[in-house]
Amino acid sequence: MFKGNIVSAILAVSENNVIGSDGDLPWRLSNDLKWFKKNTLNKPMIMGRKTFQSLPGILPNRTHIILTRDPSFQGEGNPVATTMEQALEIAAKDANEKSVSEIMIIGGGEIYKLFADQIDRYYLTRVHTELDGDTFFGPLAEASWRETFQEVHRTSERDDFPHTFRILERKTE
Numbered sequence: 398m399f400k401g402n403i404v405s406a407i408l409a410v411s412e413n414n415v416i417g418s419d420g421d422l423p424w425r426l427s428n429d430l431k432w433f434k435k436n437t438l439n440k441p442m443i444m445g446r447k448t449f450q451s452l453p454g455i456l457p458n459r460t461h462i463i464l465t466r467d468p469s470f471q472g473e474g475n476p477v478a479t480t481m482e483q484a485l486e487i488a489a490k491d492a493n494e495k496s497v498s499e500i501m502i503i504g505g506g507e508i509y510k511l512f513a514d515q516i517d518r519y520y521l522t523r524v525h526t527e528l529d530g531d532t533f534f535g536p537l538a539e540a541s542w543r544e545t546f547q548e549v550h551r552t553s554e555r556d557d558f559p560h561t562f563r564i565l566e567r568k569t570e
């Protein structure tokens with residue numbers, strides 16, 4: 398929790414813990430993009446500078462908060478933070494203004510690690526394949542998390558691999 402807000406991370410990860418390759422996602426999963434949109438809409442999103450630069454463009458109706466160590470970084474009009482605490486402060490203010498109560502951490506690898514102790518909830522898409530990559534996540538200590546949602550999807554014309562949407566809540570005791 399940060400100032401009354403749930404702090405959530407959203408990510409897609411292969412069976413061998415890959416989340417990225419060469420500055421991009423290593424798969425094409427149209428279904429996962431819809432899941433991402435549904436779960437981030439109207440909420441502040443915190444991301445690393447590299448993930449920001451990997452986006453195809455600004456995603457509508459979501460504040461993009463960019464984390465960088467470079468205080469002169471120009472974020473194309475989006476808020477820029479140089480520490481985790483500053484990013485959370487900006488996000489909490491945005492959440493309050495929009496009357497939402499969830500802050501979304503959207504990657505990439507460095508940022509998921511940096512925020513690991515702050516995360517209350519994961520929206521975790523498990524991509525059922527093993528592939529090469531250069532950016533990794535986890536593995537999560539499953540015993541510390543309670544699954545509250547699971548939905549299995551097959552490969553389709555627009556989805557390269559079978560995948561499972563999961564929501565995991567941090568166990569409190």
Ligand SMILES: NC(=O)c1ccc[n+]([C@@H]2O[C@H](COP(=O)([O-])OP(=O)(O)OC[C@H]3O[C@@H](n4cnc5c(N)ncnc54)[C@H](OP(=O)(O)O)[C@@H]3O)[C@@H](O)[C@H]2O)c1
Nearest residue numbers: 408409417420421445446447448465466504505506507508
């Ligand atoms: N599968 C998924 O769900 C998913 C989601 C998001 C991203 N990705 C993938 O992940 C990859 C990018 O991840 P990444 O780990 O290379 O980069 P990243 O986490 O997106 O960004 C790293 C940058 O964040 C800034 N940063 C890191 N720690 C910081 C700190 N303590 N304080 C201030 N700034 C800090 C630095 O920016 P400066 O260098 O500017 O200082 C650093 O270079 C891409 O391949 C992307 O496609 C996958």
